[in-house]
Amino acid sequence: KKLLDKIRICLIPILNPDGYEIRQNGFGAIRNPVYRQMLRMQSIPAEDFGYNARGMDISHNFPTVHYIRSRMGEEPASENETKALIRIIQEYDGRGLLTFAQSGREIIYYHSEQGFGGLPKAYCLARHLQKISSYRIEQGVGSLPKSYRLARHMQKSSSYHLEREQMTESAREKFKGMGTPEQYYIQTKKQPAFRIKVPAQSGNGRGVEEDKKA
Numbered sequence: 001k002k003l004l005d006k007i008r009i010c011l012i013p014i015l016n017p018d019g020y021e022i023r024q025n026g027f028g029a030i031r032n033p034v035y036r037q038m039l040r041m042q043s044i045p046a047e048d049f050g051y052n053a054r055g056m057d058i059s060h061n062f063p064t065v066h067y068i069r070s071r072m073g074e075e076p077a078s079e080n081e082t083k084a085l086i087r088i089i090q091e092y093d094g095r096g097l098l099t100f101a102q103s104g105r106e107i108i109y110y111h112s113e114q115g116f117g118g119l120p121k122a123y124c125l126a127r128h129l130q131k132i133s134s135y136r137i138e139q140g141v142g143s144l145p146k147s148y149r150l151a152r153h154m155q156k157s158s159s160y161h162l163e164r165e166q167m168t169e170s171a172r173e174k175f176k177g178m179g180t181p182e183q184y185y186i187q188t189k190k191q192p193a194f195r196i197k198v199p200a201q202s203g204n205g206r207g208v209e210e211d212k213k214a
Contacts, residue, residue, distance in 0.1 A: 062082060
């Protein structure tokens with residue numbers, strides 16, 4: 001109680017309500033008949049579905065320097081769910097982001113290289129979470145790449161257009177985890193972010209990946 005008197009926690013129980021409803025009740029939970037048929041054509045079982053009603057992967061829809069377009073017509077922050085979380089992040093002057101996903105026992109920590117002591121702070125917090133959970137820890141890709149910062153510096157002095165080289169298919173596969181809310185948070189707030197992967201529940205208690213954020 002003393003801790004809660006000093007700090008405020010912003011909790012979002014479910015970021016992807018469409019995906020949650022589909023996993024719990026099947027594709028019939030989507031009222032829009034066009035979206036419902038489109039989702040069924042993707043050949044992904046309802047119990048394994050992790051996208052929203054438009055078939056977009058919200059957890060990789062954030063406008064970061066690491067964002068990679070995975071399908072035609074897809075744009076960063078194109079989804080209402082993504083826009084809602086971005087608005088909350090911008091409005092709250094938070095000290096950190098903690099997200100939860102199902103698929104293992106792992107703590108992934110993200111840090112910004114532009115803030116002093118960013119890595120030690122994120123790593124120490126991750127170690128603390130590891131001690132109370134016994135999960136393994138891993139450093140996530142999230143800070144601004146050195147090559148990008150140098151390119152931005154040259155752009156300012158030359159006024160040239162800055163463009164990113166197209167990735168090969170192998171590179172896209174390697175960096176398919178880009179455009180995440182954790183990356184967006186550390187790049188805009190310069191504060192640590194963590195993704196905690198917990199074991200998937202079974203039976204009626206199963207949830208949807210990327211279902212809780214704090």
